[in-house]
Amino acid sequence: RKEVEQDPGPFNVPEGATVAFNCTYSNSASQSFFWYRQDCRKEPKLLMSVYSSGNEDGRFTAQLNRASQYISLLIRDSKLSDSATYLCVVSRSNDYKLSFGAGTTVTVRA
Amino acid sequence: DAMVIQNPRYQVTQFGKPVTLSCSQTLNHNVMYWYQQKSSQAPKLLFHYYDKDFNNEADTPDNFQSRRPNTSFCFLDIRSPGLGDAAMYLCATSGPPGLAGGHHKYEQYFGPGTRLTVT
Numbered sequence: 065r066k067e068v069e070q071d072p073g074p075f076n077v078p079e080g081a082t083v084a085f086n087c088t089y090s091n092s093a094s095q096s097f098f099w100y101r102q103d104c105r106k107e108p109k110l111l112m113s114v115y116s117s118g119n120e121d122g123r124f125t126a127q128l129n130r131a132s133q134y135i136s137l138l139i140r141d142s143k144l145s146d147s148a149t150y151l152c153v154v155s156r157s158n159d160y161k162l163s164f165g166a167g168t169t170v171t172v173r174a
Numbered sequence: 175d176a177m178v179i180q181n182p183r184y185q186v187t188q189f190g191k192p193v194t195l196s197c198s199q200t201l202n203h204n205v206m207y208w209y210q211q212k213s214s215q216a217p218k219l220l221f222h223y224y225d226k227d228f229n230n231e232a233d234t235p236d237n238f239q240s241r242r243p244n245t246s247f248c249f250l251d252i253r254s255p256g257l258g259d260a261a262m263y264l265c266a267t268s269g270p271p272g273l274a275g276g277h278h279k280y281e282q283y284f285g286p287g288t289r290l291t292v293t
Contacts, residue, residue, distance in 0.1 A: 096280040107284040160280055164216040
């Protein structure tokens with residue numbers, strides 16, 4: 065079983081729509097959770113850390129469910145520039161090492 | 175701006191010809207990582223340095239080696255590249271909290287990557 069699993073998508077949405085997707089993780093000892101964004105042929109860039117109480121950064125909202133071991137990301141009012149692959153990232157038991165999902169691709173169309 | 179730099183951005187090497195990729199950082203982070211990423215796959219951790227301590231992943235082939243001569247620089251050496259080693263190689267750093275920018279302790283910051291082609 066992979067440490068982090070994501071629906072690869074693609075999620076094709078019109079501009080202005082809301083899109084949401086989850087990832088699941090297998091290590092119940094994980095303590096740190098992140099969403100990274102990766103554009104085609106570019107490096108991953110930190111989008112946001114995910115905190116236990118859930119957190120919001122502008123149009124992006126992240127939720128953590130420890131009991132069910134999943135993390136979600138919701139994008140409101142989608143922009144064309146939101147088109148990217150979103151990587152779910154979870155710390156291993158040794159916290160400074162991270163496990164990456166293969167990503168969920170979002171395409172926002174005009 | 176503090177950043178992670180990788181050189182070269184694109185590298186073409188011949189099958190079996192040794193190649194070295196370089197990474198430097200101005201973030202003063204104590205941990206540096208090397209990842210391999212193939213198309214549509216998750217980045218795969220090859221190894222990392224925690225300060226001067228080298229930590230190899232169990233499934234990293236012996237063909238891959240690394241050096242960290244100082245805090246700022248880290249190198250990835252591929253001794254005998256095979257066709258299967260063609261990939262994007264990503265360097266990342268992370269550091270303790272309290273550094274400039276208030277970085278979360280376990281957030282990792284990536285360089286732009288080196289895309290390796292093996293002919």
